[in-house]
Amino acid sequence: MFPAALFHRALRWLGGHWNRHRPRVPPAELRPARPSGITCWIPGKRMQGSGGYPARFARYHLRMGMWRDRARKAGAFAAEAVAETLWPTRCALCDIPGAVLCSACRSQLPYLDWWRACPRCGSAYGFVQCTACNPLALARIERDELPYAACTSSTVFTDETGRIARVFKDQGERRLAGVMADCMARAIAPDWPIDAIAFVPATVRAVRHRGFDHAELLAKELSQHLGTPCMPLLDRPKTRDQRKLGSAERIANLRESFRMAPGKSADGLRLLLVDDVYTTGATLCAAADALLSASAAEVRCVTFARV
Ligand SMILES: [Zn+2]
Ligand SMILES: [Zn+2]
Structure with a gap:
């Protein structure tokens, strides 16, 4: 095989490999027209197979969405843990740490x-x-x-x-x-x-x-x-x-x-x-x-x- 063909094949492989992990969606104006009013199960994205939105993009966006959600939850959990360590939750009535209204105070309301x-x-x-x-x-x-x-x-x-x-x-x-x-x-x-x-x-x-x-x-x-x-x-x-x-x-x-x-x-x-x-x-x-x-x-x- 000629070196040039080898080089092109390697480029194609690399490109494919690269795109499998980080597919780049073409800008909206370059995408082919799609039927309007149909959305897929990813909010804001078009339905799969309706043209211009391959399944790998859908998978990519779903995965990214999942990771975003996980990161957000982990961040909220960490922030709450830090806040709870610095300023522990205290009962609104008796000031004992633990719950926002302890069960003893709640039963005596x-x-x-x-x-x-x-x-x-x-x-x-x-x-x-x-x-x-x-x-x-x-x-x-x-x-x-x-x-x-x-x-x-x-x-x-x-x-x-x-x-x-x-x-x-x-x-x-x-x-x-x-x-x-x-x-x-x-x-x-x-x-x-x-x-x-x-x-x-x-x-x-x-x-x-x-x-x-x-x-x-x-x-x-x-x-x-x-x-x-x-x-x-x-x-x-x-x-x-x-x-x-x-x-x-x-x-x-x-x-x-x-x-x-x-x-x-x-x-x-x-x-x-x-x-x-x-x-x-x-x-x-x-x-x-x-x-x-x-x-x-x-x-x-x-x-x-x-x-
Ligand atoms: Zn209490
Ligand atoms: Zn009355």
């Missing part, structure tokens, strides 16, 4: 007694005669009747539950959302008809300050517990932070403070509305009003703690 609570508004000890949803109490939040069908809370608002809510919201301990949602899921009666989970969104300012929407996190965790989709249905135009206001100011502040998020519909849905703390009920009422005026079939509410 002031759980709201279901059988004594008001079936309508969820007030503790209101089963026989409720002082929280009678006409006199409703007049205080300028209402004739409650917009939601029922409300329940997992715990009574005490120093402990208040601290949990504060650590979660203000100190940014997002892992508490799982524990809180677990408590909330147990407070929901199994026969409640729920099509989707909505939440009371935090103000834009609060989200910017905290870096997350606490009720959204709770709703997402709760949706995993209940197996029901979580839908960000509500939007919150600019209002003042509720915690700094008195009862009358809250009502004034809350009037028309919720609206449906653009492009969202609650038409005919039976919704579960999620919030962290039930204080006067005015926030939940205003949010439920917004959902019902967008033709939601029914709204039920759940909160972690109740004042």
Whole structure:
């Protein structure tokens, strides 16, 4: 064989070898036209055999994707290990290292007694005669009747539950959302008809300050517990932070403070509305009003703690 032919064969072999491991995809404008609308199982890539995307490219991208995922998981694991060594996880109540809320503290939370609570508004000890949803109490939040069908809370608002809510919201301990949602899921009666989970969104300012929407996190965790989709249905135009206001100011502040998020519909849905703390009920009422005026079939509410 001539040396030139040998040389060309070697080049071809090398090229093939090289390309098997690192196939180079030609730029989009040089690739032949393919039928539109067909994608393969690699996100963003065209289907195999539809022209211009050989199987080896597909294999290459799949393998690269797997390695990227593995690298990301390993990085997250390493970062968590370092963080856990430097700043170990401590219980939000007793400060003992180990869990975000230790089992001893969790078992001693002031759980709201279901059988004594008001079936309508969820007030503790209101089963026989409720002082929280009678006409006199409703007049205080300028209402004739409650917009939601029922409300329940997992715990009574005490120093402990208040601290949990504060650590979660203000100190940014997002892992508490799982524990809180677990408590909330147990407070929901199994026969409640729920099509989707909505939440009371935090103000834009609060989200910017905290870096997350606490009720959204709770709703997402709760949706995993209940197996029901979580839908960000509500939007919150600019209002003042509720915690700094008195009862009358809250009502004034809350009037028309919720609206449906653009492009969202609650038409005919039976919704579960999620919030962290039930204080006067005015926030939940205003949010439920917004959902019902967008033709939601029914709204039920759940909160972690109740004042
Ligand atoms: Zn503890
Ligand atoms: Zn009641």
